[in-house]
Amino acid sequence: MSQLGIVYALLGAALAVLLAGAGSSIGVGIAGQAASGVVTEDPSKFAKVLIMQLLPGTQGIYGLLVGFITLSKIGLLGGGMLDLTPQQGLLVLAACLPIGIVGLISGKYQGMTSAAAIGIVAKKPEQFGKAMLFPAMVETYAILALLISILSVTNLSF
Template identity: 40%
Template sequence: MEPIVLVGIAIGLAVGIPGILSALAVGMAGVSAAGVTAEQPERFGNLFVLQILPGTQGFYGFIAGVLIMIGTGILGGAGELGGLPPNIGMLAIVAAVPAVLQGFTAYWQSQVASASCGAVAKRPETFGNLVIYTVMPETYAILGFLAAFLLMISLGVF
């Protein structure tokens, strides 16, 4: 298989899976936020923060995909058929694995965000604490992205 095909698969997985998971997570948190907003529209700002937090994993996957494009040269047009080193495609897939897996933290983050929306409805003064709870799964998403970035550097993809 041509290296450019494997690079394309790596990019598609790194961008697509976290993007889909983030969209689902933002949607789940949004359902909770919408329910509270219907009863307490003045809580919109706090609820919006809680809703968008599970969407960051999609950004990490997108950035990882762009870094793979830059590192392999296909973003600049250097990736024509037969123009890439033979092993770069498999290395790109290996580097994309943590970027893909970090996307799954969006689901769990949406669970915390959804529960936090309900808590804000009952006790608005707990918002700061609830944001901290909601951000905790984000730590592992960041570690996954960082691992992907370091793998890209170590393996010579970037």
């Protein structure tokens, strides 16, 4: 029988991990550039700007989580790999796309927002809590995409 279904499902898992991970790496890089400048001027702000830099990293974690759930669902982890039809494989692929696409986009924009928040902390360290809210707003959409991908993957029946 054709292995096309499994190929589509694996492509979905790979895209969830790769796209969300790319978004996180872009975002963490953007925030890291801003953080480096602040720490150069005032090393005592290291902990606060490091937290801001790490915020865009969550999208990569979310993509990895969906990837693991998908591999488990299709039986690649734990043995007993399913024999999926191409249509079933495409359903798995579609279920993985929300976190992949939203993770890529939101990771980049969360990095940009974190960089701006780092600017707030550089000038007014006492406003750290307020500054953290701006990148957290972007995080909301990554969490929504994570939820829809997890619900979609786990509720597929083969």
